[in-house]
Amino acid sequence: MIESENMKNKNMKSENLESRNITVTEKSEESKELLSVSNISISFLQYTKGLRKNLLKVISDLTLSVSSGEIVAILGSSGSGKSLLAHAILGILPNNADLTGEMTFEGKELDQKFKEKLRGKEIALIPQSVNFLDPLMKVADQVIGETVDEEDKKAKKAHQREVFEKYGLDEKVDDLYPFQLSGGMARRVLVSTALLQNPKLVIADEPTPGLDDVAIQETLNNIKQMAAEDRGVLLITHDINAALKVADKIAIFYSGYVIEIANVEDFTDDGENLIHPYTRALYKALPQNGFNLYKGHQPFHGELPEGCVYSDRCDQNTDSCMKINPDLREIEGKKVRCHRGHRKYSR
């Protein structure tokens, strides 16, 4: 059911795609589940002044899945641990991080060894900023990667040129150092790195901030194009508009929890199809929906309330909300973490 909706969506969206070099090819096969993440938590062992040990839980009990040809957006404010999720999938978390939970890729368990095998090949990362490029290496040299001999180098170089060309990066860019790239150029370089291989899953970490409207549109088109080529895309962003423009599903992050995974069509009209009170508040805060700002702030990692993480700001909380943290449950094809939602829809 969801799938057919996705297809419809895609057709609709492809109409307003810009035509620069990119043509959207129609998706051919049935989409299948690529990445499945269930109940993962990420915490940090930290030492505070006086060397007191502190376990900081940044992501709690996160469940999510991405299918091929599908764009799933993760929407969360900055510092909420979105990048960490991306790094966890790729197996590049810092040493003091602890990861629990399960992940599978195409049905196979995704352990550290498997991650190392997949990354850069089946799974590609579009990193958050130009800081993710080696500051002392010319752009082309580093995206090409290691080469075994001259021939290999030539072939890889040619391929890199081809991909760069596709993204409107001319030959001069090849010999620039990362700090010499302008914002838009840097973004295009980062996006293009994902397609140097032929990945099944692309994880794009905050690809839009700092860009002007044209560049944002261009980047989003590129991402749509990737999905159209039947890749799965995990789009990490704090920009709800960007998410609404391209995503099929949107997972809302709140204080380290995914509180709702909604379909993009739910973000229409009054938002009455949105179940979680926070998602609704978020939606209502959009300028086109009346700009109803919501009060308060998300509890920081490490000072979460006992019950529902949203309970101190929620206008519909009940006693049980203060005591019991709701699970992420499936309701009408969506996933929600809210007692009220459960009550309302499970009847």
Place this chain on the structure above:
Amino acid sequence: MNKPVDTPKKKFHTSPLKLNLRTKTILIIVLTASMLVAIVINSLFIDVSTITTNFSSINLPPSFEHLFGTDWMGRDMFTRTLKGLGLSIMIGALASIISTVVAVILGLSSGMNKYLDSFVSWLVDLFSSIPHLLLIILISISLGGGVIGVIVGVGVSHWTTLTRVIRAEIKQINTSEYVHLSKNFGKSKWWIAKKHILPLILTQVVLGVILVFPHAIMHEASVTFLGFGLSPHEPAIGIILSESMKYLATGVWWLAFFPGVSLLIIVLLFDLVGDNLQKILDPTNAHE
């Protein structure tokens, strides 16, 4: 029931025998510090005149009776070394305090205005471009050698690093919100320095003293070894080692070996205190 279970973190499980980092660090600091204090106190109680010459037991290799052996005058090397270590630690302490005081004064004044700041950074450049050892020799000569010469020499040549740190710290604090606020309320610069800056750099100062200490001790020993520091009558480690050089060819290795190892251990202990103190006060890099 609905609450997600906090799964136990296998990676961070510590066995009951393994102390946690905080306890361990504090334990190391306390143990090491008390060891150092014990050495100083012990050496204070050694009367130099009790290190008697005894020509019936000259050049004895290490034994239970004379742990570090005896020298060419039959003096017990263990006692001499202990006395020398005490002396070194005290000189090191005074020198680090001098250099810290200099560093704090210069660091604070660099925060006062632009001219003072460039003057201070010029001074830092100046003092770090004369090799330390030569500078200490010069100062020691100008003060006529002796304990004072060494203390001042070592103190005056070791303030540059800490000054740099304090200067950077103050720059950062000066641009912060509450200092601006205080300025707007018409508080004097000294008031701001006392109220806001001093407490914040206190950590740096405490660390500064401890971290300069090992350098101070080593430089003291070096200058004394070269003959510029303490007089030959005082049982400083530098003196003992420079004397031992005369007897090396005769194979009395213990004269040079044990005093040097002891000095090395003392310096290591100070490093240990410094590193662990740093960990406690500034734990950003504590995991590993």
Place this chain on the structure above:
Amino acid sequence: MFNYRKVAIFLGHKIVRLIILLVAVAIISFVLVDMSPVDPVRAYIGEMAVSGEHIAKLQEYWGVGQPMWEKALHWVWSMLHGDFGTSLIYRIPVIDVISERFTASLVLMFTSWVISGVLGFTLGTLAGMYRGSWIDKFVKGYCYVLLSAPTFWIALLLLMVFSVYLGWFPTGLGVPAGVLAENATFWDWLTRLILPATALSILCVAQIAMFTRDKLNNIMSSDFILFAKARSEKGWGLIKRHGIRNILIPAITLQFLSFSEIFGGAVLVEQVFSYPGIGQAAVAAGLRSDVPLLLGIVLFSTIFVFCGNTIADIIYKFVDPRIRESESNE
């Protein structure tokens, strides 16, 4: 590649700085030495028995009792002459003593500098690469111990083991008896160099190895390494392409910044091995109140350290593409 005009301006600035620095160092050291309560004649005579007449002559020779400004003028005059005065203990122009002694020391320092640089960088890289392994523990232990060891004591130990116990080298490493310095063969030079250079290298390795290790650990947890890993780079290739590339400049810079320490180390090592270098001359000059020589050595060692710092600055400013660029945009 390089912008020559920029380099010229940079060097011009540096030379002006150096001159100001030298003037300041000259004034400070002159005043310090002049303040000294040590009687230079007594210091020179030492234990010798000398007649009163002789002492008076020596006092005149040393300029005892001259007012400070007169001595200062005298010194400045000698500097303008280019000979920096006459060394009181060697009885030849200071500049000659310094040029001969500094050459010997430069050989010693340069050898140790290169060896310690290469060895230290390699050890540090290995330790950083295999973090937590036995090699890391070994390098860390080595560095900790050697950074805490007094330089001259390490030299003493080497002397004890290789000269006294094994007898591979003579204990006094000065010119072999009966051989004029000029006639000493290359082999003589080498045998005299090996132990001091080893002692000095052993010590300098610690600093650079520790620095390289920590820096590499830092770099390896940076964002661009994460991304390189995410693009499937790994192992030695990753370290080589991104790790070493990023620690090389800081490590070389540090090595140039260590001229002051290596000079201090050389003074001590030369003393232990009686190596006829500038350090030994400095100690002799200090102990026996050879003021012109001591002041000359201070000035020249200042220039030496300044050169190291300047080279470090140049590397930092003109080799790193980021800074190269931002400077030229000013």
